[in-house]
Amino acid sequence: xxxxxxxxxxxxxxxxxxxxxxxxxxxxxxxxxxxxxxxxxxxxxxxxxxxxxxxxxxxxxxxxxxxxxxxxxxxxxxxxxxxxxxxxxxxxxxxxxxxxxxxxxxxxxxxxxxxxxxxxxxxxxxxxxxxxxxxxxxxxxxxxxxxxxxx
Amino acid sequence: xxxxxxxxxxxxxxxxxxxxxxxxxxxxxxxxxxxxxxxxxxxxxxxxxxxxxxxxxxxxxxxxxxxxxxxxxxxxxxxxxxxxxxxxxxxxxxxxxxxxxxxxxxxxxxxxxxxxxxxxxxxxxxxxxxxxxxxxxxxxxxxxxxxxxxx
DNA sequence: CGCTTGCTTGGAGCGCACTCCAAGGTTCTA
DNA sequence: TAGAACCTTGGAGTGCGCTCCAAGCAAGCG
Numbered sequence: 001x002x003x004x005x006x007x008x009x010x011x012x013x014x015x016x017x018x019x020x021x022x023x024x025x026x027x028x029x030x031x032x033x034x035x036x037x038x039x040x041x042x043x044x045x046x047x048x049x050x051x052x053x054x055x056x057x058x059x060x061x062x063x064x065x066x067x068x069x070x071x072x073x074x075x076x077x078x079x080x081x082x083x084x085x086x087x088x089x090x091x092x093x094x095x096x097x098x099x100x101x102x103x104x105x106x107x108x109x110x111x112x113x114x115x116x117x118x119x120x121x122x123x124x125x126x127x128x129x130x131x132x133x134x135x136x137x138x139x140x141x142x143x144x145x146x147x148x149x150x151x
Numbered sequence: 152x153x154x155x156x157x158x159x160x161x162x163x164x165x166x167x168x169x170x171x172x173x174x175x176x177x178x179x180x181x182x183x184x185x186x187x188x189x190x191x192x193x194x195x196x197x198x199x200x201x202x203x204x205x206x207x208x209x210x211x212x213x214x215x216x217x218x219x220x221x222x223x224x225x226x227x228x229x230x231x232x233x234x235x236x237x238x239x240x241x242x243x244x245x246x247x248x249x250x251x252x253x254x255x256x257x258x259x260x261x262x263x264x265x266x267x268x269x270x271x272x273x274x275x276x277x278x279x280x281x282x283x284x285x286x287x288x289x290x291x292x293x294x295x296x297x298x299x300x301x302x
Numbered sequence: 303c304g305c306t307t308g309c310t311t312g313g314a315g316c317g318c319a320c321t322c323c324a325a326g327g328t329t330c331t332a
Numbered sequence: 333t334a335g336a337a338c339c340t341t342g343g344a345g346t347g348c349g350c351t352c353c354a355a356g357c358a359a360g361c362g
Binding site: 029030031041045049061062063064 | 308309310311312
Binding site: 080112136140 | 227230231233234255256258259262263265266269270272273275276277278279280282283284286287290291
């Protein structure tokens with residue numbers, strides 16, 4: 001295993017396993033975080049560069065040491081990513097967090113807007129399900145369809 | 152209006168209006184199709200180039216004239232696009248259609264696999280809704296949360 | 303001590319789905 | 333019959349979210 005570990009297998013939708021963490025540990029190397037988060041080391045470093053990660057603690061020689069808190073943050077960011085929020089939006093949220101409690105209202109608005117997006121995306125997907133069901137039934141031999149179709 | 156018409160406004164999730172078509176017409180210029188489909192002319196030509204559109208009829212001087220059948224196809228392709236299916240998959244489906252009725256089974260499988268993807272994407276989105284609800288409630292002042300959170 | 307494996311950086315590259323450009327021919331309105 | 337608006341093409345460019353590279357330092361084992 002050499003840096004570009006997992007990934008590439010199946011678009012790796014971040015293993016939905018609830019990030020089982022080794023008990024009583026609070027300093028993880030980057031490769032441990034790769035295993036726990038499903039992200040690549042490249043991506044973790046990139047997240048930090050673009051301001052999507054609070055600055056991670058370092059060992060005396062400069063290597064990253066992630067905390068449980070960092071893992072919590074990554075797990076939340078993973079959820080935001082699943083919503084389809086663009087990276088710029090997540091960075092915006094991270095900035096608000098850094099600015100302290102007086103940004104609570106704005107953070108709430110941002111999440112509410114995201115929630116609206118998610119809900120309409122779900123509705124959209126359910127609309128496609130109706131069409132898929134219809135077509136699949138058609139191909140299923142139940143040619144009840146009034147389709148002149150080239151299908 | 153000069154080629155790059157609509158687009159850019161809001162990621163233009165293809166107006167969910169059911170493509171109201173002028174009655175009794177069966178030959179549309181590309182700009183009419185732009186208005187009806189919400190796609191750009193660039194995208195329509197590109198779809199044809201990559202084999203996602205059956206070859207469109209032409210006027211005697213070589214300009215495209217789309218039929219109602221073409222619009223039906225575009226509308227279905229729009230649904231597939233909303234499912235999140237990559238363009239390569241849609242091209243694959245278009246190829247199967249071109250090959251005739253003996254590909255019915257394969258088309259059905261492709262759509263069934265797409266339907267599975269859509270269902271799991273919906274589940275994923277519903278999972279993010281739970282997290283969003285939780286956070287939004289937290290910011291809503293109901294600080295009932297046992298969060299040590301940097302939130 | 304040497305060896306292997308792992309971590310560091312800035313910057314370049316990639317795949318997807320468009321998106322646009324230049325240069326020229328066509329169609330419509332007045 | 334002019335002029336504006338619209339259409340054509342191949343190929344180059346864009347934005348997003350990673351993804352990879354080269355060169356070099358660090359850590360652990362025998």
